[in-house]
Amino acid sequence: MLKIFRDLLRFNLEFAIGTLIVSIIVGLSVLSFFSPYPPEDIYVVAPDVPPSWEYWLGTTSRGQDVFWQMTAALRNTLLFGIAVAAISRVISLTIGLVSGYMGGMTDRVLMSINDTFIIIPLFPILVLFYFVMRDSMSWALLALIMAALGWAYDARLIRSVAMSLRTREFTSQCIFSGMSPRQIMTREHLPYVLPIVFSTTLNNMNWSIGMEVTLSVLGFTDINTPTIGSMLYWANQHTALVAGVWWWIALPVIAVMMLFIGLYLLATALNEYIDPRSRLSRMGGAA
Amino acid sequence: MKTYAIYLAKRLLQFVLVVFIGINLTYVISHATPIDPVEQTISALTSFGNTSPEAIETMRESLRELYGMSGTPVEQYLSFWSRIVVGDFGPSLSAFPTPVSELILRALPWTIGLLVVATVLAWLLGNLLGGLAGYYRKNRLLKAMGLIAMGLHPMPYYVVAFVLLVVFGFMWPVLPISGGSGIGVDRGFSFDFVYSVFLHSLLPALSLVLVGLGGWFLGMRALVSNIVTEDYVVYAELGGVDRRRILGSYVMRNALVPQVTGLAMSLGAIFTGAIITEEVFGYPGIGSLLVDAVHAGDYSLVLGITSVSIVAVSLAVLVIDLLYPLLDPRVQVE
Numbered sequence: 001m002l003k004i005f006r007d008l009l010r011f012n013l014e015f016a017i018g019t020l021i022v023s024i025i026v027g028l029s030v031l032s033f034f035s036p037y038p039p040e041d042i043y044v045v046a047p048d049v050p051p052s053w054e055y056w057l058g059t060t061s062r063g064q065d066v067f068w069q070m071t072a073a074l075r076n077t078l079l080f081g082i083a084v085a086a087i088s089r090v091i092s093l094t095i096g097l098v099s100g101y102m103g104g105m106t107d108r109v110l111m112s113i114n115d116t117f118i119i120i121p122l123f124p125i126l127v128l129f130y131f132v133m134r135d136s137m138s139w140a141l142l143a144l145i146m147a148a149l150g151w152a153y154d155a156r157l158i159r160s161v162a163m164s165l166r167t168r169e170f171t172s173q174c175i176f177s178g179m180s181p182r183q184i185m186t187r188e189h190l191p192y193v194l195p196i197v198f199s200t201t202l203n204n205m206n207w208s209i210g211m212e213v214t215l216s217v218l219g220f221t222d223i224n225t226p227t228i229g230s231m232l233y234w235a236n237q238h239t240a241l242v243a244g245v246w247w248w249i250a251l252p253v254i255a256v257m258m259l260f261i262g263l264y265l266l267a268t269a270l271n272e273y274i275d276p277r278s279r280l281s282r283m284g285g286a287a
Numbered sequence: 288m289k290t291y292a293i294y295l296a297k298r299l300l301q302f303v304l305v306v307f308i309g310i311n312l313t314y315v316i317s318h319a320t321p322i323d324p325v326e327q328t329i330s331a332l333t334s335f336g337n338t339s340p341e342a343i344e345t346m347r348e349s350l351r352e353l354y355g356m357s358g359t360p361v362e363q364y365l366s367f368w369s370r371i372v373v374g375d376f377g378p379s380l381s382a383f384p385t386p387v388s389e390l391i392l393r394a395l396p397w398t399i400g401l402l403v404v405a406t407v408l409a410w411l412l413g414n415l416l417g418g419l420a421g422y423y424r425k426n427r428l429l430k431a432m433g434l435i436a437m438g439l440h441p442m443p444y445y446v447v448a449f450v451l452l453v454v455f456g457f458m459w460p461v462l463p464i465s466g467g468s469g470i471g472v473d474r475g476f477s478f479d480f481v482y483s484v485f486l487h488s489l490l491p492a493l494s495l496v497l498v499g500l501g502g503w504f505l506g507m508r509a510l511v512s513n514i515v516t517e518d519y520v521v522y523a524e525l526g527g528v529d530r531r532r533i534l535g536s537y538v539m540r541n542a543l544v545p546q547v548t549g550l551a552m553s554l555g556a557i558f559t560g561a562i563i564t565e566e567v568f569g570y571p572g573i574g575s576l577l578v579d580a581v582h583a584g585d586y587s588l589v590l591g592i593t594s595v596s597i598v599a600v601s602l603a604v605l606v607i608d609l610l611y612p613l614l615d616p617r618v619q620v621e
Contacts (some may be wrong), residue, residue, distance in 0.1 A: 116305045118552050120312070121600045123559035124577060124593040129316050131581050131589050134327070153552075210443025214563055217445060218578055232449075241457055249453075257446060264441035 008273060015269035021262030025255070029075035037065060039072030039226045051247055058247040061238040066251055069226060074255060076227045080143055080212055081205035087147035088204060089197060092155035097185045097193070099155070100162025111159070117152035125149065126211070130220040139225050142215070146208050154200040161193050195274045202267035206260055213256060228256045291612060298608040302601050309597035314367055317590055318356075325350045328380065331584050353377050354586060371598075376591035381583035387591040390576060395595075398572035401488055402561045405495035406550075412496070413503025414546055418539045420504070421511025433508065440501030444560035448494040448567040455490055463487050465569035491568045495560060506549060510542040544615045551607040558600050 008015040037044045043063035051058040057066040099110040129145055130137055165171060165188075174184045209228075215221045216229025223230045231252045235241075240248040328350055329343060338346075351357040354377070355366045370376060376387035413436075420429040439447070456464040463486055514520060515538060523533050562574025569575060573592060580588035 112301060112304055113308065115301060115552075116308045119305050119555045119601055119604050120309045121555040121558045121562075121596050123562060124596045125309075125312060125316065127577060127581060128313060128589055128593045131586070132317055206441050210445070214443055214445040217449075218566065220581065241453065253446060253450065257442065260441040260443070260446075261438055264437070268437070 004273075008269065012269050012273070014265045014272075018262050018265030018269060021258050022266060025074055025078070025259050025262065028071050028255075029078050032068070032071035032075045035068040035071060037068055039064075039069060040224065048243075048245055057251050058245075060235070060248045061240065061243065061245055062234060066247055069231060070228075070252060070255060073226045073228045073231045073252065074259070076139070076225055077209055077212065077229070077256070077259075080139065080227065081209040083140075083143040084146045084150065084208035085201045085204045087144065088151040088154070089201060091147070092151040092158060092200070093190070093193070093197060095151070096155040096158025097162050097189055100159040101166055101181060101185055101189065103163070103166070107159075111156070114152045114155050114159075117149065118156070120149075122149050122211075123214075126215060127220060130215070137220075138222050139227075142212070142221055143208075146211060150204060150207060150211075154197075154204060157196060157200060158193050161196060162189055165189050165192055195270065199267045199270040199274065202263045202270070206263050206267075209256070209259065228252050294612065295609070298605060301608075302605045305601040305604070306598055309601070310368070310371055310594060313590065313593050313597070314364065318360075318363065323356075325354060325356060328584065328586060371594050374595075376594070377587045379580075379585055379588045381580065381585040381588065387588050390588065391573070391591055391595050394571060394573050394576045395599075397570060398561060398565065398574065401491055401495070401565070401570065401572060402558065404488070405492045405561070406499065406554075406557055408492070409496040409499030410503055410546075410550055413500040414507045414539070414543065416500075417504040417507025418511050418534065418542065421508040421542075422515060422534050422538060424512065432504070436501040436504040438501075439497055440505060442498060444494065444498050444563045445567065447498050448491070448564045451490055451494050451497075452567055462490050464490060466571070487568075487570070491561075491564045491570050494564050494567075495557070498560060499557065502553070503546065503549075507542060507546060510545060511538055514538050514542055547607065547611055547614055551604045551611075554604050554607070555600050558596065562596075 009019060010016075032039065041064075045055065045059050045063055045065050047059055047061050047063040049055050049059040055065050055067070057070065059065055060069065095110055095114060099107045099114070126145070126149070133141065162185075170188065171184065174188055179187075212221065212227060213229035213232070216223060216227055217232045217236065219233055221227075221229065223233050232249065235245070235248045235252075238245070238248075240246070325347060329346060332338075332346070333343065348357075355363055355370060357363070358366070374388050376391075378384045379387045379390055382390060416429070416432060417436075420426070420433055423429060452464055455462045466487055520533060520537060523537055524530075528537075562572065562577060564570070565572045565574030566578045573596065577589065577592045580592065
């Protein structure tokens, strides 16, 4: 495991850049635990100070230090992405493995439901959800509903792998030696799909973080928890661009763009590593 | 022909299922939550002054009737469906007494226009360039485009639209950044109006195309670079078939099939992107209407837009699915 990681770092440029970006962001979010100010409090420092030696990235119109605010925001945003990804992985793994292994009618029914969730436009539904929940909308609740809506695409991917695993000889051997379908799925097939699960996790995090930023900027989440989205929301509320407080908007936007690119690069590098064809072409063998 | 009929039946069934699950989802969300929209509306209406208890009681009754919240759960569920089927979502609260359906119908052409143009443009350009990049792997320009596509693809629509807004609104103000057409321009079929609509749609469309392009580009490049190694392509090359013909009729034609399926699959996400983009640029479509409705506390409008979006997107997917056999004849033969 460690050896693979080292080799990927050395030979795969995308993986190396992705790792670098993501570790910087994780480092920043860990720093939030050493913040001199509580992140929810406002008017703790002088407002509207441009970047300087005292305040590295300036301060907001709400009297918050942009640097420390951003560390807390990145931490919450990252945690949100991880929470959504973790919960939705459970759903997509279950549906994907069961559908791929069982086949037949089970597969058809599950995949029809699955395709439905792929097609349905999720944004209006999330907005409706916020609309009825209003002030009781919390960070955890949003993560839960996003996970319940965002598993379908990856379930399809996992199913396609599970389907090919079913025709392999070791599966027949498992069946003949009397393992139950549940045992086969969890003990034999699960380890095979784990690498894919890992790369879909990163893409799913990108999706959920993007959605969270969008909803927060519009004010459709719990805007008092500092996240990248709520930071932009407050900046927009104070018309930071017109007022010339550009650092309040530019820095979170840059940070979240870096996060997207970092996670995406990691996901593509992993995908490429998993797919033997592209590994061959990288080695200079075929094509 | 028989296989086509089976294919058709399957797609129609899927369409019905999407609408069914989607509408049920909105029903569950709007009815099973602890918060009562009727009480919310009443508290919003009565917060401006004193209202007599009798008046509030009458208001509660009529709002329950209006929102389809009177009667037993079964009755509520049935009345919910009967409203959707005929497209009657009651009057809008924020634009009383205009019916919700009229507001939606007014906004829908803007969204559909923007969406169709941007999606078609992104899909065609992305596939064309991606196909070229997969076939001519050594080309520097196409390699550079691959890098750009990689950087743009993971961006959420909101961030790209917002960056464009900042660049073209504050740093280099050459394009209109808000609205659907100029304020002083008459809404008729004149050159001025069309030109103004075109100018106003440039930035929203550009942000949709920029995000969409990357995905199609990367997908097509990967597909084409796999197909290029197939034996029949090598054979065609050795046989001296014109390279442009190989790329056009042998390689791209085959690679397009999964890309069309991909388009049907991602239409919901693209629609989401379009309504977010509209909100950023103040474009008078469904997206802006939805956000305004939430801020105004307009329950029936939010519910109406959500239901219409689900039906509209699944209809669009159905249309793509029905055109699919034209591209992939195997559907009819199997």
